[in-house]
Amino acid sequence: MSVFRNAGHLFRLAAVFVVGTVAFLVIRAAVVPRSFGEYGHYRGAAISEIASLPLHFAGHQTCETCHTDIAKMKSAGMHAHVNCEACHGPLEKHVKDPSIDPGKPDAAVLCVRCHAASAARPKWFPQVDPAQHSGGIACTTCHNPHNPVIAAGGSK
Amino acid sequence: MPGVEGYMYPNEVSLYWSVLIVLYPYITGLVAGAFILASLERIFHVEAVKPTYRLALLTALAFLLVAPLPLQLHLGHPERSYEMYLTPHRTSAMAMFGFVYLWYLMAVLVVEIWLDFRADIVALSQTTTGWRRLMYRILTLGSTDVSERALHIDERVGWFVTLIGIPSAFLLHGYVGFIFGSIKANPWWSSPLMPVVFIFSAMVSGIAAVMLVYMAMMRLRREPIDMRCVDKIAQYMMYIFVIDFSLEMLDLVHRIYEADESFRSLNFMVHTKLWFSQVILQICIGTIVPISLIALVQIVKFSEKWRKAIYVVSGSLTLIGVLAMRWNVVIGGQLFSKSFLGYTTYKIALVTREGLLVSIGLMILPLVILAVLVKILPPWPEKSAVSLPAPSVGD
Amino acid sequence: MKITRRHLLLLLPAAAVAWESVLAGTPEQSPNYTMTEHWWGMLIDISKCIGCGNCVRACQEENDVPDGFFRTWVERYHVDDWHITEPQVISPDGGKNGFPVAKEDEGKYFFVPKLCNHCADSPCTQVCPVGATFISPDGVVLIDQTYCMGCAYCVQACPYGCRYIHPTKRVADKCTLCYHRITKGLTTACCEACPTGARQLADLKNPADPIHEFLKTHSIHVLKPEMATNPKVFYNDLDGSVR
Known part of the structure; x- marks a missing residue:
């Protein structure tokens, strides 16, 4: 070697x-x-x-299993396709424990977020200049958010 | 949004790769450059650069040991970095870099240094005492065979390792370039020229670093600088620098002429946020000035004193210029929005984990390691206990 | 408590068991869901987006998205007829609280919701060095945040700016297409909260999904098609100026 x-x-x-x-x-x-x-x-x-991460939004199907009356009213109006948690926020906690009060959404903030007139929004979408339209009166005075057409029932 | 002009995608406002990622290609570049300088002597028989051969190897090792540190420090979870070795993703340039790095460190640099210093290690293991003796004995791996035949085998094997080492050094640094050059989402990075430009600028910076370290060490040791050697090194540096600069300008001209969708955005960036670091620092001060100075030495006969001064100045400017190049690539690539509609700002912090102080520390650390390495494995011929072939000049 | 060597020895078996469970991971959570039967994507209808920011807020609430970073966001484009390829874009806080009122003037306005495109040829998963981000068998680009080392290479590789490094978890983060929801038969949080149906979750492997009819009958575009990433977020009515 x-x-x-x-x-x-x-x-x-x-x-x-x-x-x-x-x-x-x-x-x-x-x-x-x-x-x-x-x-x-x-x-x-x-x-x-x-x-297996935790849920926060329960999904409108879950809401509708209990709140059948609201679901029915909503399905007849312009907001039929606006899901519950779009305005009410995530409510999985409320589903798990119904005693947790979700609270009422603040219409003064919510309505204008979508409906305040802006040249940037598509023309087909209903928009108003809030000051001109209601002169400071709360939207919910005339409109029911679950079915906003005034003829459908007004304030609730 | 402070520091933002125009429109950035919201997640783009803060930079994700900081100054540490600037240092990482800079340091690996110094390694590749120093190694290629060392191999000039061994493979291409450039006798003149012999005095720097062993010093270049140790410099390469010192910088290579530090190269992964900036990467580690910038990771969100440094403790998970071992996953790069356990489950490397084949399609990821970064994953492969881990193996290229390990290959280069262990199979090339450490083996070559060990083979080259083995006779000295064996001699030192017999002349020293205490813990140093123990350290050298471990380094001998229990073999004290320094017979003529054994050293001849080492020489042959070492030559072969160097031969593998040259493409490995190109691979190591070309790969760093590929990490950036292969990102199609980023027009400032995405270029097939990127790896090539990185390799050539790496060689330039590594050669400049070894030249400066050599001159500094000779001064510290109060020994005469081998001017034939330094002249040659400077000459090589200039040649490679000219190639590097041509490639960089080719990339720039190509971008300007093609003027694709990203051009307007990048052009604006170069004229504003990168004006100082790219045009002034990288191109003018860091490239044109050192190339011109060394070119001048080739034409005009300067005295030794003047040549030394010119080499120190142009070497330092080169190092600054290449660092600026890395900065412009890494930071510049994140200053503009991928929407080409806006720009953000990078503010370097002082004392954070990815801040200025850490960066300065990381640049000093290789020099400290080098000082230790030089103490353990003296690269100077006259200090070695066994007779080596007489150095060609100097001493 | 001071841990002595004796304590350490006693702790070892427990540590071994814990490590074993780390290696094994947690078991399958949605037994009725078969990954190979789905191929997820999303449809975004620009003509329906009103820029309310509901999706951005819903996403942050559902996924605990840190402030200043976005898994989804909405951009508002303003293009005037003299500068058709130079849009003016804003996205204040990702469009989370809506947009300032725009006055009628020259040019046009529109909103563009953005999110991870869950590309079928995703550059982000390609560059991940350790296999911490991947395309799931049902076509969702996910991140294993217990494995990610936070190198941010994927953030650099995404052409759409959809990824970020989570400031406290220090790992890559992005839209999961609400994987924890869609595997349970729910839609994503952003789609759930969208009041106009501008965002629709789509299962391309489900022949009954309305997406197929929609793709057949509309002019559909994806973002940055020149990147060849094969995105699965499809846009209807997308303007050419959108980047």
């Missing part, structure tokens, strides 16, 4: 590399999460972890 004579130190160096590589592979096998690679190059369990 004359080729390897006087090359002992190189084999020692090689041994250091082999030990390092083996250690790396052992650690890798122990530390990589089990579900990694289940569906692709990521931790498969992450999908169900994200899917």
Whole structure:
């Protein structure tokens, strides 16, 4: 084995590399999460972890199971396709515990957010200049937000 | 919105890659450049640069050890960075960089240094005492074979490692360029020239750094500077700098002439927010001045004293210019909106984790490591205990 | 409590069990949901958007989005007829509280809601070095925030500016298309809160989804098609000046 004579130190160096590589592979096998690679190059369990995050908006279907009267009134009017939580805000808490009072939305803020006239809004959308339209009187004095056409019942 | 002109996508207002990501390509660039200078002697037999060979290797190692630190510091979760090695994503340039870095550090630089210094390590393990003796004995890996044949084998193997090392150094830094150049979402980065420009500017900065370190160390050791060596290094630096500058200008001219949808936005940025760092610092002071100064030395015969002064000035300006280039790439690429409708501002903090003080510390750290390395493995021929081939000049 | 070596030895088995559960992850949460049967996207009808900001607020409430960052936002474009490709765009606080009143003048105005496009060829998942962000089998680009190391490479790679680094969690964050809702049969928070139906969740693998009829009968555009990211957020009536 004359080729390897006087090359002992190189084999020692090689041994250091082999030990390092083996250690790396052992650690890798122990530390990589089990579900990694289940569906692709990521931790498969992450999908169900994200899917199980808590809800805040309950969804109009849930609201309508109890508030059938409002749902019925709403379905007949211009706001039929405006979902409950669009104005009332997220109410999953109220679904879990109905004793939690959701409170009444502030019409003074809410109505104008959509209906204050602006050249930027699409023309088909009903818009008013609030000061001119009601002269400071609250919108809900004349309109029922659940069915806003005045003929439909006025204030409630 | 303070610091915002025009319209930025709301998530774009704050920059996500800070000054630390400026340092990272800068430091890896110094490594690649220093290594390529060292390999000039070994592979291409440029005898004149021999006095800097071992110093260049140690400089490369010192900077390479620091290179991942700015990355670590900027991560949101540095404790998770090991995932880069455990589950590297094959399609990610950044993931592959981890392996290229490890390959370069362990398989190239450490092996080459070990082979080259082995005779010294063995000698030191026999002449020193106490903990130093223990350290050198560990470094010998238990083999004290410094027979002529063993050293001959080391020389051959070392030559081969250097040969692999040159493409590895190109790979290491070309890869850093690719990390930016492959981002199609960002027109300021997205360019196939990016890796090439990064490699050439890296060589320029690394060569400048080794030249300055060599001159400084010679002064500290009160030894004469080998002017033949420094002249040659400066010459190489100028040649590579000319290539680098041509490529950068090609990129610029191409952008200006093509004037695609991003042009108006980028043009405005270069004329305002990047005017000082790009046009003044990078192009004028950091490139044209040092190239012209060294070119002047080639034409006019200056005295040694003047040449030294010119090399120190142009070397320092080069380092500043290349740092400015990294800044303009990394920070510049985040100052404009991807909507091309607005600009934001980057304010560097002073004492935060990604602030100015940390950055300055990170730039000083490699020099400290280098000082330690030079103490452990003296690169100076006359200090080594075993006889080495006589240095060509100097001493 | 001072932890001695003895304590540490006693703690080891417990730590091992805890680590085991970390490695395994939590089990499947929605048993009636089969990922391979869905391919999610969204339809946005510019002609219906009134710029009320309901979607932005709903998203922040549903997903705990930190202040100053947005998983969805609304832009208001103003294009005058002399500068058709140079729109003036605003999005005050992401459009969360609506927009200032615009007076009738030259040119046109319109609103553009933005969110993650859940690209089928997403550059953000391509560049993630560790596999912390990915496209789920049902076509949603998600982030494993327990695995993300916060390098922000994905933020740089997104052409739409949809990603950010969460300031306190220090990991990448973005729209999940309310994955926790759509896997339970609900719509996203933004769609739930949109008063005009300008935003519609769409399941492209469901043949009964109205999206198919809509895509067939309307002029549909995606954002930055030149990026070849294959976005799954489809826009109806999108102006050419939108970036």
